[in-house]
Amino acid sequence: MKNVLLTSCLLISQITLAQYNYPKTPEKPVTDDYFGTKITDNYQWLEDLKSPEVQMWFKAQSDYSHSIIDKIPNRDALYKRMKQVQEMGGDSYDYARQRGNLYFYTKTKKNEKLSKLYTRDITTGKESLLFDPETYKKDAQITNFTVDSKGNKIALLFSKSGGEICELKILDVKTGKLLEDILNPLWSEFGFEFTSDNNSIIYTRMSTGDPNSNMLLKDMKAMLHHIGTSADKDIVLASKEGNPELNMLIEQFPMIEFSDDLNYILLNLGSTKSESPQFYAPYSALMDKKITWKQIVKASHDITQTFITGDQLFFLTHKNAPNYKIGVTSLSNPDFDHAKIIVPESNSVITSIHSSKNYLFYSLSNGINQDKYQIDLKTLAIKKISLPGGINNTNALNARENDNLQGYNSNWLTPGTFYDYQPENGKAVKSKYFNGDSKYPDYNTLYEVKEVEVKSHDGTMVPLSIIYPKNIKMDGSTPAYITGYGGYGISNKPRFSNRLSVLLEQGVIVAVAHVRGGGEKGDNWHKDGMKAKKPNTWKDFIACSEYLVNQKYTSPSKLIGNGASMGGVLIGRAITERPDLYGVAIAEVGMTNVLRSQNSANGANQIPEVGNLKDAEDIKSLIEMDTQSKVKKGVKYPAVIVSTGMNDSRITPWEPAKFAATLQNSTSSGKPVLLYVNYENGHFTSDLDVTFREYSDVFAFALWQVGHPKFQPVKK
Template sequence: MKSLVLVSVLVSLVTVTLAQAPLSPVGKQLPATPKRAVSDTYFGKTVTDNYRWLEDMNSEETKAWFKAQGDYTNALLNQIPGRDKLIEQFIEYDKLLAVRYGEIKKRGNRYFYRKTLPSEKAGKLYMREGKNSPEKLLFDPLVYDKSKTFLMTAFTPSSDGKQIVIGLQEGGAELSTLRTLDVATRSFKPESISAVFGGTVVWNPDNSGYLYTPQNSTDVKDPKGNLDTKARLHQLGADPQTDPVLLSREKYATMGIRPDQYPILYYSDDNTQLYGILASVDNRVDAFMTSPDEVTKTTMAWKRLIAPTDSIYSFAKLGPKLYLQSVKGAPGGQILVTDADNPNPSTATVLLPESKRNITHMVSTRDFLFVTLSDGINETIRQYDARNGQWADVPIPFTGSMGIEPYDAPRSNEVLAYVNSWNNPGTLYDYNPETRTLVVSTYHVPMNYPGVADLVVEELEIPSHDGTLVPLSLVYNKKIKKDGKNVCFMTGYGAYGISATPYFSRRNLALLNRGVILAETHPRGGSEKGQNWYKAGYKTSKANTWKDFIASGEYLINHGYTSAGKLIGEGTSAGGILIGRAITERPDLFAAAISNVSCSNALRMENSPNGPVNATEFGTVKDSTECMALYEMDAMQHVQDGVKYPAVISVAGMNDPRVIAWQPGKFAAALQNASTSGKPVLLLVNYDNGHFTEDKTVMFRNFANQYAFALWQAGHPDFQLAPKQTATRNSR
C-alpha cells in the first residue's frame, strides 16, 4: 500500500487494465489459508511448517478448504477463452484415430485386447479366435455398475484362454477390485478381491487360481496401506479371506524383507521356477526362488536368487540359462548369463558387453532375448537366439522409441514391435525373429494428424550449472522464428532412472499447432546417459535435477526460442521436485508453472501413505545427510514471503494413491500467502481422478485446465481474457 501511495504522488495519470490483474470469479473469493506454525528440529536444524494442519485429510476444516480452493479454481478456469476449444481439439484429434488397440495378449489361438473407440471415454475388453477373425465384446466396464464409473485397470487371461482376471477401479484410485470372468459365458465368478494396486495377477500353471499382492486398505490415505504387504494365493471358488500367505515379512522374518517392499510372485516362462521379488523403487532386483510345487506347502523353501548388491535390473530364464541385465561395473549396462538352477551373478559370463549405447530394457520369448539400447534419446533393438547363440539387429526402419511386446512369451516367438517419435505417431508391426521380417500389424491403425508434417525436431546438448552437457529435445513448427516471442512449454521429470524417450502426443500436438515450442528436458535423475546419470540426480545429488531444468530454460531464452515472460515449466509427480524447486530458486525465469500431482513437500513425504516406500529414491529424515537433502528438495519449505513468483497451478487428485493431495495443496497455500507478483496461484482439485485416469472425459478436461491457465499467463493470444473494465485514476 505504501508503494502505491508513492507511485500515485509521482504519476499524474495512471491507466489500469483490470483484466491483466488476477481475476476474481463472480461470487467467489480465494479461500484464506491461516498459518499455524509447527516447528520440527532435524539434526539441529529447526524447520517451521505453517500448513501442517492441511495434512489431516479427515478434518472437516481441511475438506472444506480443498473444496473452496477447487471451486474458486474451477470458476476462474471457466472464464479463460480457449479452454473449451482445447477440449474440443483433444476430442477432434482423438476421433482421427479410428480405433485404439492396447495390451494385446494371445492365449492358445485367442487374442485378447483393450479396444477404445473415439466415441468411448474408456476401453472395453474384446477377443478374437485368431488374429484376423471377427471380434467379440467380452466386457464393458462402463456398464458394470451404472450407478458408478468403473474402469478396467488390467486384465490377465489364463494360459488356456478360458478365464480372465479383470482389475476394476473407481475414481482413478488405481487400487483395483479383482473379478474373474468366464470367457464362454461372459459371467463373473462370485468372489471379488479388493485393494490390489493396478489389478495385475499371475495365473498358476494349471489355471486353478492366481498369485496376487493386495494392499492393506482401500483407503488411499491409510498410512499403513502399503507397508508390510503379503503375497497370496487365490484358488478359484475359495473365500478370499482364507487365501494363504506365500511371502511376507511377517512369515519369513529371516529373509530381511523391509516393510516398504512389495513381495510379488511369478513363474518363469517355462513354469519350472517360482520367483519371489521384493519390489521397491530401487531399480536393483532383490529376489528369491523356489520350486512351483512349494506353493502348496505351509512353509516354502526360498533361496536367494539375486541380491541388490548384484546390481541386476532384470532377468529372464530361457531353457537352462538365466539372462541378467546388469549395471555392476558397467553403468551403461551389460547382459550376463548364468546357470538357471544354480544362479551366481558374481561368476556369470558376459554375453553382451557394455558399449556406447545404454541398455534400457530386456524382454524374452520362447527362444529369443530382445535387448533395447539407447544413445540417450533414440533406441535400437538387438535379438539373441538362445538356441544358436547368434545376435542380430531388429530391422525397425525409423528412429525414436522402440519396443517389443510378446503376444505369448512362454509358448511363442510371436511379438508386436513398435516405434514412435516426437513427430511420428508410430507404427505397430508383427515381427518374426526367425526370419527377421516386419509386417504392419493387424492392430496398427493409420494415423494422419494435422500439422505433423510441419514439425521439426532438434536434439541438443546444453551446458548446465556445472558445465555438464545435458540433452534437450525441442519440437516446433518449422515456421517458428527465434525472436524470443514464442510461448514455450518446457517439461521434465528426472527421477527413478526413468528416461524421457521420444513419444508422440496428441495433447502436445494441440499446443504445437498453436505455435507453442515443446521442450522435453533430460535432467540428471533419469537414465539418458546410463546409471551414472541416474545417480547424479538422486538423494544428496538431487539438486542437479532442477538445476539442469533451470539451465535448459536459460538456454532457450538466451538463444531466442522464448523469453521469461513466455516460458511455461511443468513437472508431474516426482517431477514436482523439479518444477517446485526451479520456480523457488529462479522465480524470474518462468511466466507460469504447472505442478501436477506433485511431490512438493519432500521433507514430509515419509508422513504420507506412499512416502516410506519412496525413501529409497529420495532419502529419509532418519539419516542426517539425506534429511538435509530432503530439505533442499522441499519446494514448500523454500517459498519465501515477498517474492514475485510466477503464476502457478498446483493439481491434486483426491483419489491419488501415489502423491497424497496435501502435498500439492500445501505448496499452493504457501505460494498464495507469499507471492507479491500479483499473478494467480491456483489449486486444481480433481475429485474424479487419482494420479491419472483412462477416462478421456476427465483426462481431457484436466489437461485443458492446466494448459489453458499456463497459456493465458504466458500471453498466448488464444487464451487472453477480454478487458472487462478500464479504470483511469487521477492523482491529486
C-alpha cells in the same frame, strides 16, 4: 503490431482479474527439528484429509479456481480439439495377449473415453467385445488383465476414478459373466497370474484399502487364491511376518510370478529401486505348507531384470557397467562375478530385456532412438530387429508357447505404430489389426525437431529436445512449454502426444529436458540426480530453460515450466531458485514437500531415491529439495497452477495443496496461484474425458498468463 496486441491483451486480462481473493488459509505454525535444523510449517493442519474443515477448504479452493478458469476464452475449444485429435488417430490399442488362435486386448474407440476388453479370432479376423468396465461399476476402469493358458478365464483388475487401489475379478469367457470371486485390495502396478492348471491365481495383497492409512503401501503379502473359494481362505506365500528369513522391509512389495517354463516360482522384494532381491522355489512348492525360498539375487548385485529357462539365469546389470550389460549364469549355482557376458556394455544404454519361447530380446538406446535386438537362447547369436528409426519397444504375445511379438514404434511427431514380428524369419510387418484408421496430418511438414545438448551449472551436457512450428520467429516472442522429470532412472523417450500436439497447434514451442535423475545416459545419469545430487535435476532444468531464452526461442514472461509427480521437485525448486525465469509454472500432482511426504502412505517407498528423514546426512539433501520450505514471503513468483487428484495414493492430495497455500500467502507478483482439485482423478486416469478436460483447463490458464491472444478474458 503483434507485440502491441499481446501487450494490450495482457493488460486487459490483468485488469479484469487483478484481484485474487483466495479462500482463506490460516497459518498454524508447527516447528520441526531435523537434527538441529528447525523448519516451521504453517500448513500441517491441511494434512488431516478427514477433517471437515480441510475438506471444506479443498472444495472452496476448487470452486475458486474454476471461477477464474471459467472466464478464460477458448478453453472448451482446446478440449474439443483434443477430442478431435483423438478421433483423427482412430481406435487406439494396448499390447495384446495370444491364446491359440485368439488375441485378447483392450481398445479405446476413437469416440469413446474408456478402454474395453476385446478378442479377435485370427482365423476369421472377427473382433468381439468381451467386457465393458462400465457394466461392472460406475467409473470402473480396466487397469490390467491376464488370460489363463486356454483362453477360458480372464483376471481383470479394476480401478475407480483414477485410483490405484484396485480389485480383481475373474471373467468367464464363454458366458461373458464375472465369477463371484473378488480379490482386494491390490495395487495397480503389481502383477497377477494363473497357475498352470488355471484353477488358481497368484497375486500381491495390500494390508489395507484405506487411502488415508499410513499402512496403505506397507506389510503386503504374496498370496495364492483358489478360484471358487472365499478370499479369506487365500494362502500366504510370502510375507514379512511369515518369512523373517527373507529380511523383508515393511515397505517392500513381495511380488511373485512363474518362470516361463513353469518350473519355478519367483519372488521379488520390490521397491522404487530397480535392483530387487530375488528368490526362487520349485513350482511344486505351491503345495507346501510353507515355501522354502532360496535367494539368487541380492540388491548389491545391481541386477535390474532376470529371465530363467532351465538352469540358465539371464540377467541385466549395471555392476561395473553404468550403461548395463547382459550375462548368463547357472540358476542352481549362480556366480555373477564370473558369468558369461553375452552383451557387453557399450556407448548406448541397454534399457530392458524380455523373452519369448526361444529368444531373449533387449533394447539399446542413445536416449533419442531405441533399437531392438534378439538373442537366440540356444546359440546366443545376436541379431538386430529391422524396425523404423525412433523408439522401438516389443512385447511377446505368448512367451510360453511361441515367439510372436508385437513391436511398437514412436517419435515426437509420428503417432505410434504397431508391427508384427516373427524372429524366425526376421520380418517386421505393420500390424493388420492393431493400428487405428489414422487421419493425422503429416506433422513433420508442420514442425521441426531439434536435439541439442545444453551445458549445465557444472559443465555437464544435458540433452534437450525442442519441437517447434516451422514458421516461428526466433525473436523471443513465442510462448514455450518445457517439461522434465528426473527420477527413478526413468527416461523421457520421444513419443507422440495428442495433448502436446494441440499445444503445438497454438503456436507454442514444446521442449523436453532430459535432466539427471532419469536414465537417458545410464545408471550414472540416474545416480547423479539422487539424494545429495538431486539439485542437479532442477539446475539442469534451469540450464535448459535459460538455453531457450538465450537462443531467442522464447522469453521468461512467455516460458511455461512443467513438472509432474517426482517432477514436482524439479518445477518447485526451479521456480523457488529462479522465479524470474518463468511466466508460468504447472505442478501436476507433484512431490513438493519431501520433508513431510515420508509421513504419507507412500513415503517410506521413496527413501531409496530421495533419502531418509531419520538419517542425519540425508536430512541435508531432503531439506535442499523440499520446495515448500523454500517459498519466501514477498518474492515475485510466476503464475502457478498446482493440480491434485483426490483419489491419489502416490502423492497424497495434501502435499500439492500445502504448496499452493504457501504460494498464495507468499507471492508478491500479483499473478494468480490456483489449486486445481480433480475429484474424478487420482495420480492419473485412463478416462480420456477427465484427462482432456483437466489439460484444457491447465493449458488455457498457462496460455492466458503468457499473453496468448486467443486466451485473454474480455474486459467487462
